Amino acid sequence: MIKSCDRLLHQEFELRPLERSDAEGMFAIMSDKEAMKYWSTEPQTSMSQTLETMKKYIEDDSQVSTSSWAIQLPKQDRRFVGWITFFGFKKGICELGYALNREFWGQKIMTKALTLATNDAFERYKIHRMEAQLHPDNVASKNVLLKLGFAVEGYQRLNFYRSGRFEDTLLMAKLRLPHDSL
Structure with a gap:
């Protein structure tokens, strides 16, 4: 059974469960053409679309098929700047998705947040394989995953x-072998 996420603290941000109050921050990302450039969906044009997306994340989280983290800046700001989602859980395998407000690109926030969240997910959910699919031109995302120890495993042609x-x-994955420690 997938346990819902708690809170994970870092000096630069906090990872916490995604909440409906994050809708405005999520819409800022999902309506940004540049931020959505490599996503499998078009940029959203209305808050109602974002609320539907968010509802799916939150409801799926309560039904233990996903685990979604909000990335929130420290206490003085408390600003929602992105999210991380683990989904598609099956027999020790899960998929990873994430997005960050463009204002915070290049600051290593996502690299640090993913390090914290993926280490937690491997342990919490007893994952042995974590996968991510990304657009081949999304070099920044590929580099983040490489820093986390993901490897490119394949190029999937015309699959979305x-x-x-x-x-x-691109299909990238990270394995946690029995002798690995986090």
Whole structure:
């Protein structure tokens, strides 16, 4: 059974459960054409779309098929700046998704947040394999995953549909072998 996430603290941010009050911050990301450039969906154009997306994350989290973290800045600001989601749990395997407000790109926040969250997920959920799919042109995301110890395992041709056409993805994964320690 997937346990819902608690809070994980870092000196630069806090990871906490995603909440409905994060909708405005999530919409800021999901409506940003540049931030959504490599996503499998189009940028959102209304808050109602974001609320539907958020509802899915939160409801799925309560039904233990996903675990979603909000990335929030420290106490003085308490600003929602992104999220991390683990989903597709099956027999020690899960998938990883994440997004960060463009204002915070290049500050290593996502690298640090993913390090904290993936280490926790490997331990909490007894994961032995974590996968991520990303657009081949998303070099920044690929580099973040490489820093975390993910390896490129394959190039999947024309496996998702967006903007009226099929596009490719890279499959990256990280393994936790029995002798590995976090």
